[in-house]
Amino acid sequence: MTTTDRDETRSRDGLASQAVITAEIERIREEDARSVVPRTQPRIDFAPYRSSILRHPTKDLHQADPETIELASPVFGHQDVKPLEADLTIQQNGEPIGERIRISGRVLDGDGRPVRRQLVEIWQANAAGRYVHKRDQHPAPIDPNFTGAGRALTDDEGTYSFLTIKPGPYPWRNHRNAWRPAHVHFSIFGTEFTQRMITQMYFPGDPLFPLDPIYQSITDQHARDRLVAQYDHDSSEHEWLLGYRWDIVLTGSHATWTERDGGTDHV
Ligand SMILES: [Fe+2]
Numbered sequence: 001m002t003t004t005d006r007d008e009t010r011s012r013d014g015l016a017s018q019a020v021i022t023a024e025i026e027r028i029r030e031e032d033a034r035s036v037v038p039r040t041q042p043r044i045d046f047a048p049y050r051s052s053i054l055r056h057p058t059k060d061l062h063q064a065d066p067e068t069i070e071l072a073s074p075v076f077g078h079q080d081v082k083p084l085e086a087d088l089t090i091q092q093n094g095e096p097i098g099e100r101i102r103i104s105g106r107v108l109d110g111d112g113r114p115v116r117r118q119l120v121e122i123w124q125a126n127a128a129g130r131y132v133h134k135r136d137q138h139p140a141p142i143d144p145n146f147t148g149a150g151r152a153l154t155d156d157e158g159t160y161s162f163l164t165i166k167p168g169p170y171p172w173r174n175h176r177n178a179w180r181p182a183h184v185h186f187s188i189f190g191t192e193f194t195q196r197m198i199t200q201m202y203f204p205g206d207p208l209f210p211l212d213p214i215y216q217s218i219t220d221q222h223a224r225d226r227l228v229a230q231y232d233h234d235s236s237e238h239e240w241l242l243g244y245r246w247d248i249v250l251t252g253s254h255a256t257w258t259e260r261d262g263g264t265d266h267v
Pocket of ligand 1: 125183185
């Protein structure tokens with residue numbers, strides 16, 4: 001935290017300082033710590049994440065007939081997903097810049113059983129923290145060899161694997177000098193469109209964790225920890241890449257946090 005952050009509660013551009021955001025995060029965490037039931041899912045009315053206040057649901061969700069929805073919703077066939085789509089480093093004409101990594105893990109149900117043939121989609125910023133997205137205009141370079149999107153199907157063991165580049169942290173306008181910890185967005189499609197779940201995976205030891213209101217919108221430490229991949233030396237490859245392991249648990253007390261009720265960040 002800088003002296004400027006500490007001294008000012010609101011900067012000239014009207015954004016709150018990190019000190020204000022951090023104090024709000026701490027106050028809500030203390031409030032939730034008194035709760036008997038740990039909050040393992042994000043609070044949708046989490047004020048430190050400013051834009052979520054404007055767009056989270058305030059009324060009960062409408063119940064809809066899932067069969068009717070599926071008549072007009074996207075569908076995919078397993079044959080549509082090509083194995084090479086899981087390699088984000090070969091989508092263009094050259095090698096993307098950055099730290100080559102593999103992210104692999106298993107999709108499991110609450111009883112530890114593999115969830116097979118699941119469509120897993122990821123999207124992420126490049127090594128400089130820039131998305132290929134018209135709303136991302138911050139002054140970091142676009143990598144012409146990296147689009148940052150990939151997909152894969154889980155195998156019989158529920159295992160998925162992506163070859164990609166480690167994303168960089170990026171600034172966003174939630175508050176003054178706000179930076180998102182490096183992360184990869186994940187979507188698990190389920191067996192029907194109505195089951196789709198979205199979450200984010202983080203990298204171990206990121207110094208931005210305590211400052212980030214999206215990560216901190218889950219006030220239970222153990223639940224937050226489950227969003228952080230582990231470095232996996234056995235899946236690193238000699239002179240080629242670093243391996244990270246991240247399992248996704250869909251249900252039960254160890255379920256991975258998802259964005260089913262709240263919003264996500266700007267892209
Ligand atoms: Fe993001």
